[in-house]
Every structure is written in structure tokens, then in C-alpha cells.
Amino acid sequence: MVQVLNHSWNGKDVEPPSRMGDPAEASGISPGRSPDAEAIETWLRAQLADRLGLFPDDIDIDEDFANYGLNSIEAVNLSGDLENMLGRRLPPTLLWDYPTIGAIADYLAEDTSPDAAAAGDGPSLSPEEAARLLGELDQMSDVEVDALLNSMLSEEERH
Numbered sequence: 001m002v003q004v005l006n007h008s009w010n011g012k013d014v015e016p017p018s019r020m021g022d023p024a025e026a027s028g029i030s031p032g033r034s035p036d037a038e039a040i041e042t043w044l045r046a047q048l049a050d051r052l053g054l055f056p057d058d059i060d061i062d063e064d065f066a067n068y069g070l071n072s073i074e075a076v077n078l079s080g081d082l083e084n085m086l087g088r089r090l091p092p093t094l095l096w097d098y099p100t101i102g103a104i105a106d107y108l109a110e111d112t113s114p115d116a117a118a119a120g121d122g123p124s125l126s127p128e129e130a131a132r133l134l135g136e137l138d139q140m141s142d143v144e145v146d147a148l149l150n151s152m153l154s155e156e157e158r159h
Contacts, residue, residue: 035086037102037109043085044101047078061101070095072145076137082108093153 035043045056052059052068059068065075075095083090086108091097098104137145 035109037105040105040108041101044078044082044104047081048101051078059101061105063101064099065095065101066099072142072149073137073140076145076149080134093149096149096153 041061042056045059045061048054048059048065048068048070049056051070051074070078076092079090079092079094082094082104090108094104098107140148
């Protein structure tokens with residue numbers, strides 16, 4: 001799908017750039033370590049570029065994720081990858097609350113300790129339960145995912 005978007009936006013096929021190793025390693029980020037905003041930006045730029053078939057330098061850290069054509073499922077997957085990379089729980093609405101790479105990096109650099117998960121996070125899930133839930137999410141349409149996220153946002157606002 002990303003390649004189709006690139007073709008329609010750019011008028012040509014775009015081959016994904018070859019990655020030189022793990023973006024987390026390239027940015028100096030490791031789980032449990034508190035990375036600075038620049039390291040988080042570097043990681044996010046590499047991830048977004050990889051998903052879109054672009055080069056990291058083509059990604060503007062102040063551009064909204066939505067403007068890059070990132071749909072709900074891709075946003076949730078990116079947030080999950082970021083959560084895994086940092087080794088801490090993140091709000092499921094992270095990319096909606098902080099819609100640019102710069103905003104997320106600044107937010108996460110303020111406090112990235114494993115215990116700094118946002119208040120109101122639910123109980124921990126086993127890896128099996130998380131895999132099952134992600135499988136269910138993959139089966140949902142974008143409209144269903146948007147409705148679920150809106151419901152979660154509304155519930156969080158009530159607390």
C-alpha cells in the first residue's frame with residue numbers, strides 16, 4: 001500500500017532504501033536506556049522512512065504522521081515497535097496525542113524510564129495475549145480501529 005501511495009504522490013515507483021542494520025542500534029537506543037530526543041527522532045525517522053520506502057532525510061520531524069499517509073493500523077504498529085524498543089509501556093494513543101516525530105521525541109525524552117508509563121495504563125499482558133490482541137487488530141478495518149481508539153480516548157478523558 002505504501003508503495004502505491006508513493007507512486008501516486010511521486011509519479012514513479014520508489015524502492016525502499018536498504019537499511020544498514022537495526023535503526024535502534026544506529027540511533028544508539030537500547031531498551032532500558034533513557035535516550036535523548038535526538039536519538040528518538042533518528043529512530044522514528046528511520047522507521048517511518050522504512051515503512052514508506054523513503055530515505056530518513058526525506059522525513060520532516062515536524063510533519064504530521066497523517067500527512068505521510070500513515071493509517072490507524074500502521075500508527076498502532078509503529079507505537080508498538082517504539083514501545084518494544086524503549087522497553088516501556090506507552091499510551092495506545094501516542095501518535096494521536098503527539099502527531100509529529102518531534103513532539104513524540106520531546107515527550108519521550110522527558111521521562112523514558114520503564115516505570116514512567118502513563119497513569120491509567122491497564123494491567124500487563126502476557127506475550128501470548130498481546131499477540132492474540134494484535135491478531136484481532138489486524139483483522140479490523142481502519143474504521144473499526146478508529147472507532148476503538150476514539151472509544152479509548154473518550155474513556156481516558158473521563159478519568
